[in-house]
Amino acid sequence: MTSPAFFRLSALALIFVAFFSCASESNAPLTLPTDQATLDLMERGGKLIAANCYSCHTTDADLNARLAPPMAAVKSHYLNKETTFATFTDELIRFVHKPSPVYSKMPGARKRFGLMPALPLPEDELQAIAAFIYYTDLEAPDWLEAHQREELATVRQRDTMAERGRNIAQQTKAILGKNLLQALNAGGAENAVQFCTTRAIPLTDSSANHFQVRVKRVSDRPRNPDNTADSLEMVQLVEIREDLAAGATDVYRLVEGPEAVTGYYPIVTNGMCLQCHGERGTQILPATLSALEALYPTDQATGYTTNQLRGIWVVTMPRKQSLK
Numbered sequence: 515m516t517s518p519a520f521f522r523l524s525a526l527a528l529i530f531v532a533f534f535s536c537a538s539e540s541n542a543p544l545t546l547p548t549d550q551a552t553l554d555l556m557e558r559g560g561k562l563i564a565a566n567c568y569s570c571h572t573t574d575a576d577l578n579a580r581l582a583p584p585m586a587a588v589k590s591h592y593l594n595k596e597t598t599f600a601t602f603t604d605e606l607i608r609f610v611h612k613p614s615p616v617y618s619k620m621p622g623a624r625k626r627f628g629l630m631p632a633l634p635l636p637e638d639e640l641q642a643i644a645a646f647i648y649y650t651d652l653e654a655p656d657w658l659e660a661h662q663r664e665e666l667a668t669v670r671q672r673d674t675m676a677e678r679g680r681n682i683a684q685q686t687k688a689i690l691g692k693n694l695l696q697a698l699n700a701g702g703a704e705n706a707v708q709f710c711t712t713r714a715i716p717l718t719d720s721s722a723n724h725f726q727v728r729v730k731r732v733s734d735r736p737r738n739p740d741n742t743a744d745s746l747e748m749v750q751l752v753e754i755r756e757d758l759a760a761g762a763t764d765v766y767r768l769v770e771g772p773e774a775v776t777g778y779y780p781i782v783t784n785g786m787c788l789q790c791h792g793e794r795g796t797q798i799l800p801a802t803l804s805a806l807e808a809l810y811p812t813d814q815a816t817g818y819t820t821n822q823l824r825g826i827w828v829v830t831m832p833r834k835q836s837l838k
């Protein structure tokens with residue numbers, strides 16, 4: 515199992531790049547505040563962070579004895595070239611009030627420690643904490659820099675694999691879509707059903723052969739029982755559905771095995787799909803419906819509306835080849 519929401523890994527990689535290329539040894543901002551109001555806020559924040567955050571985000575514990583990343587690491591993930599004190603504060607408060615994979619910038623930490631529990635601190639206290647973190651040169655443990663470099667390399671590699679899997683899914687989808695459209699134009703949905711039946715699986719297979727990977731479509735409500743998501747795929751499908759429901763974009767999941775890396779990508783309905791996956795008897799015309807019923811007595815893939823998760827692409831890529 516991987517942690518959810520790898521859809522923001524590209525963004526994360528950018529943040530890392532920004533961090534390593536622009537940050538000096540210190541993680542303090544270049545201009546320190548001099549006005550008394552901000553200095554007071556920082557002082558208050560220093561006390562609040564010690565009371566509310568350091569029990570988990572301590573600097574001292576080493577990597578294996580930790581409950582959460584050190585605050586210096588959190589800070590580095592929340593800073594990039596565009597960050598201002600205001601955006602930093604907003605993002606910090608948003609996460610602390612409602613930790614969610616959708617807003618998380620630390621997928622590696624989530625995987626290691628689990629999602630942070632929500633802390634219902636008043637907004638003004640979190641503003642003070644944000645001021646302290648933002649304007650203080652936080653002490654970072656010795657191992658942090660090496661750890662972040664390692665993480666960056668892993669993130670880059672994962673990004674590459676995720677991108678590769680996405681391309682393969684998209685190209686397979688394009689081939690299927692093009693053939694489906696031709697079949698629809700030639701003989702309507704009723705005849706195109708035959709295309710899906712006789713050609714869909716062979717087409718995805720030949721596309722897979724071309725890329726030296728395994729590609730398939732699976733669903734929690736399959737039409738063809740051969741396309742039923744197994745229990746591992748169901749876990750991914752449910753997570754993908756949750757991420758989509760939470761409004762995330764670029765949703766996918768990546769699971770790394772010793773031999774292969776598997777990418778999971780959403781398949782979402784549009785209007786065109788409903789003539790075969792929509793409401794029986796209305797959107798799916800009677801002639802199409804009887805063709806479907808004859809071929810798929812256990813069909814569960816009707817009753818969809820647009821923009822629903824119809825299933826997922828499962829792209830399994832061998833590791834050896836992936837490292838080329």
Ligand code: HEC
Pocket residue numbers: 563566567568569570571581582583588606609610613617618619620621623624627628629630631633635643
């Ligand atoms: C009970 C332990 C615990 C406490 C207390 C805690 N955190 Fe966390 N925090 C975590 C863990 C675990 C993570 C890493 C997993 C994650 O990102 O959700 C984390 C991550 C974070 C992140 C980065 C989240 C991301 O993924 O982008 C921020 C920001 C953060 N904490 C702020 C705070 C602040 C501010 C406080 C104090 C007000 C605080 N935390 C108190 C456990 C804690």
Ligand code: HEC
Pocket residue numbers: 694698702703704706707708710711714715731732733735736737738739741781782783784786787788789790791815824825826
């Ligand atoms: C012309 C009818 C038709 C149209 C239009 C159609 N499908 Fe299908 N779909 C089928 C048939 C038939 C199958 C079963 C294929 C098989 O036997 O492998 C199927 C299977 C699937 C599967 C594999 C899982 C399963 O249920 O067996 C997915 C995913 C899927 N369709 C998604 C879509 C999406 C998304 C669209 C719109 C972009 C769409 N389909 C449009 C007829 C259609």
